[in-house]
Amino acid sequence: MENGIKLAIEEANASGDYDFEVEYLPADDQGKPDKATAAAQKAISEGAIAVIGPAFSGAADTAGEVYAEAGIPAVSSSATRPDLTTKGYGTFLRAVPNDSAQGAGMAKYFDQATDAEKVVVVDDKTDYGVGLADVAEKELKAVGIDVVRQSVPQKAPDYTAAAKSVVGQKADGLIYAGYYEDAGPFAKKLASEGFDGIAMSGDGSNDMGFVKLAGEAANDWKLTCPCTDPTQEEATKKFATDYEKKFKQAPGTYSAESYDVAKMIIEQVAKTGGADSDSEKLMEALRGVEYKGLTKTFSFDDKGEFKNQTIYLYEVKDQKIGYVGNIDELGAE
Incomplete structure (x- = not known):
């Protein structure tokens, strides 16, 4: 994300389009x-x-009031936690779909692209994990899928008991709502305990760190x-090429979105x-903006919520994270 922002600033300053420097x-x-x-x-x-x-x-929640008081x-x-735009932080804008959309997307995939009848939803007890798991649980139940809810604290020293518990439920699927540092060792324990259902996690695990830890x-x-x-995506390929040339690595999660926001x-300005x-x-300008970026068009409702709620699916194959596509289109197949 930081590199995406830096690239946007560098390009702006070099463009000659502005009479100021960022x-x-x-x-x-x-x-x-x-x-x-x-x-x-x-x-x-x-x-x-x-x-x-x-x-x-969690950090956005804490800082929201500070930035609001300063008018920044x-x-x-x-x-992505859904309630961040409901707390009255007058200067907070979310430039990404929230976890209500992500949890709904997870449920839609299980409902329309699988035959799953029972799914275990596990959160890591963080603000992010609990929020995402709550939505996923609600949306799964709404489409008639049986849900078992569990929690495993972030940075648990051993995931053996948690993995045994999931396997014991004899579920068709699993949703892990947490970050890659924990999803990795959890995935290894699930595999060693014989879990053979459909395993899914969110953007907190969409990182090669997950693959390295899970093997x-x-x-x-x-x-x-x-x-x-x-x-x-065709629209972002030049960005990806420029990014890799500059930073000697491929763009990460939210690199392109952060570039667009910058x-x-x-x-x-x-x-x-x-x-x-x-x-x-x-x-005032940002509240009414409609900005066509590389990744999407950015605009916000009166609470600062992002108007575009599209969710995308990725899948790990041969220990590489591969892009599958828009989850709504996959679900409709």
């Missing part, structure tokens, strides 16, 4: 709510007029994400006065 300021909250206030205060104290982030839902737009390209046990896992694969903000723009003018 500066990149990192403010690292480490994805932790207890670090988010300090990171926000750093951005504010150093004169930022816009923030791309926070990246994680905080546009997150990855914080061969990662194969056949389905991964949902509100993000496209920039190396596969480009959108820079364009709105130009439209609201350039060097004379400020957070108030920028926030």
Whole structure:
């Protein structure tokens, strides 16, 4: 994500299209709510007029009020917990579909693309995991699929008991709502305990770190994400090539979306006065924006929620994460 933002800024400054220069300021909250206030205060104290982030839902929740009080737009390209736009943070904008869409997409896949009758839904007790699992459970039940809900705390020292419990349910499928650091070892234990159902996780696991940790046990896992694969979509292939040339690696999850958000903000800065723009003018412009980026068209409702709720499916084959496509289109097949 950071590299996507840096690339957008570099291109803008080199383009000659603007009479101002954009500066990149990192403010690292480490994805932790207890670090988010300090990171926000750093951005504010150093004169930022816009923030791309926070990246994680818990940190976005903590920092939301801080940015709102300062009047600074905080546009997150990855914080997906549904209630973030319901808390009245007047300057928070979500530039990605939320977990209500992702959980619904998971349920739609199980309902329309599989014969699953029973699914175990496991959360990692984080804000992100519980929120995603709640939606997945609700939507699975709504289409008539039996659900067993379990929780395994993040960074559990041993996933043997959790894996045995899942296998003991004799379910057709599993949804793990958590991050790749835990999905990896959990997947290995599930495989060793003989789980042979359809295994799925969300954008928190859509990372090669999951594959490295899980090894061969990662194969056949389905991964949902509100993000496209920039190396596969025609509109984003040039971005992917430029990114890889610059950073010597392929774009990661939300790299292209973060690039788009940076480009959108820079364009709105130009439209609201350039060097004379400020957070108030920028926030007003962003509320009504309709910006066509590489990944999608960006616009927000009156609560700051992203209007486009498309979810995409990925699948691990031969220990590589492969892009499958729009989950709505897959479900309709």
